[in-house]
Amino acid sequence: TRLILHAKAQDTILSLAAEAGSVEDLEIEDVMKIGFRDIRCVESGGPEPGVGCAGRGVITSINFLEENGAYDGVDYV
Incomplete structure (x- = not known):
């Protein structure tokens, strides 16, 4: 994503949710x-290695994206 965005790594859904209090407090933007x-x-994000279940973070992120229309109007290849 750094090359695509021409920038430093972006914040992850899970880190932003931790700052905001929950995923429900985030907007897709x-x-x-x-x-x-x-x-x-x-970027989905996840727990530190050995601390928790990374799959849970991915599921949380995918559910957030689906509920907020991230996949609407997208051409899949």
């Missing part, structure tokens, strides 16, 4: 950045 050729970029 907070986590999704538009990069080169209008590619939509999102």
Whole structure:
């Protein structure tokens, strides 16, 4: 994503949710950045290695994206 965004690594959904209090307190604009050729970029994040279940973080992120319309109007290849 750094090359697509021409920037440093973006904040993850889970880190932003931790700062905000919960995933429900986030907006899609907070986590999704538009990069080169209008590619939509999102970083899921997860717990520190050995601390928790990374799969749970991915599921939380995917559910957030689905509920907030991140996949609407997208052409999948």
